[in-house]
Amino acid sequence: MAAKLILSMDGVVLKEYPLSKERLMIGRKAQNDIVIDNLAVSGEHAAVITILHDSFLEDLDSTNGLEVNGVSTKKHFLQNNDVIEIGKYKLKYVNDQASQLSAADFEKTMILRTPAKQAADEKKVQPENRVNGAEKTGQFKSDPRLQPAIKAQPEVQTAVQPVQRPVAVQILTGPNAGKELELVKNLTTLGKPGVQVAVLTRRPQGYFITHVEGANHPVVNGKALGDQPHQLNDHDVIELAGVKMEFYYKG
Amino acid sequence: MKIENALEIVSLTNSGMVRSHNEDSVAHEVACGLVVLADGMGGYNAGEVASGIAISVIATEVNQRLVCASPTDRVDGEELGVALLRENIQRANASIYHAAQSQPQYAGMGTTIVTGLFYDNRVVVGHVGDSRMYRLRGELLEAITRDHSLLQEQIDGGLISVEDARNSRNKNLVTRAVGIDPEVTSEIHVHAVRVGDIYLLCSDGLNDMVNDEDIQSALYGMQGNLPLAAEQLVQMANDNGGRDNVSVILVKIKGEFAMRHGWRTRLLDWFKQ
Helix, strand or coil: CCCEEEEEECCEEEEEEECCCCEEEEECCCCCCEECCCCCCCCCCEEEEEECCEEEEEECCCCCCEEECCEEECEEECCCCCEEEECCEEEEEECCHHHHCCHHHCCCCEEECCHHHHHHHHHHCCCCCCCCCCCCECCCCCCHHHCCCCCCCCCHHHHCCCCCCCEEEEECCCCCCCCEEECCCCEEEEEECCCEEEEEEEECCEEEEEEEECCCCCEECCEECCCCCEECCCCEEEEECCEEEEEEECC | CCHHHHEEEEEEEECCCCCCCCCEEEEEEHHHCEEEEEEEECCCCHHHHHHHHHHHHHHHHHHHHHHCCCCCCEECCEEHHHHHHHHHHHHHHHHHHHHHHHCHHHCCCEEEEEEEEEECCEEEEEEECCCEEEEEECCEEEECCCCCEHHHHHHHCCCCCHHHHCCCCCCCEECCCECCCCCCCCEEEEEECCCCCEEEEECHHHHCCCCHHHHHHHHHHCCCCHHHHHHHHHHHHHHCCCCCCEEEEEEEECCCCCCCCCHHHHHHHHHHC
């Protein structure tokens, strides 16, 4: 199931357009794929370029421009449920392929071959699996469900579900006593390279301290750690390279 | 310094949180300064077979040739070290291709590859597909390979920005792989290395799940403990969902390993062994 654009005006759906072509034209003139007969719309207003599972919107130097989700734009990488506004008309981009595939089908790496190369190969070797009439793709499995093998939508940023509460370490002893270090990164290094180093890492289940290098291991609440990561609790006192510090959740 | 003393190498491979089996393969031969990582593709166990063939062909052949030859020898106008990677990626390609042609259950299998051969204060890097090599120099982490993928072509063509590329649904399409066609074009580059550099070879199971900033902070913060750094990288990929197999090889440059040139010094070295 390909992605599609849903044309509407004043909340009334007018028509759906599947994104089945590589270049879909939007404009006032009759030869466009999506014809919007309104004087605010340029003859050739915009194009949607679709490459496999990704679609891009491009303004074709239209007089009145384009807005996506309320922001005016010249070029935009379309994401599911984006709303394109052209004058009074709205085009909603819907690409819910991710929900139609099982997790096991996600992210199977596949090879994309150039047409020229494939044509040459077909002379030399047996024909490739051709699936869904996609000319450019030779793929490994003949399972047709694999053809729209898109990845699960949430990527690096959203896949991380770290502990949301902000945490900090406050130095208790030494020349920097009283200083607070808020832990904003997923991995924070403490100590001096070559002398004693430990890292604080943010994981889905909480914060951990791990000994990295040095003859002495960090001490938490008076107990020396081993080589394994140690989960930290609120108000734990860490001792590292002679400096004591307190780990705590803020707010 | 002898190469085995100049390099510290750690490798780790993990099937991740979703996949039932591991189609990645890794190998290293510290005596000749070789590291190889492959990410196989294909149904059933064909992916493991393809990446396994690639690793063993390259590791065995390069190792054997370097027993009685120096990677700095000239062969047909280029260095043996460069020729060895190119020839053996080709040889791995032929082996996988023939296995796929002769056994129906392996039809269409293939693999990505990234390999490094360290000698004479340099590294020759060969790759096909979307397995990567990164270099941490000082605080700066840089990818020194460029993926052979649709997405990379779109980035190069200006169609999509690097930031948008993270949200692309076309991440899993490689434009080159080993074992798919009778011939393969590998990309080979030579880089000068510096003492203190850390090289990271990884399958896309790492860089799809963990962003470059987190890879950088793990490598930089844990450079004093390479096995822990490798574990940390794999753990971060798995904590973020671990949707693919994840493999890493880390190479730390602990000292210079310039080769002495000329037959006289080489003969002396040979006697010293």
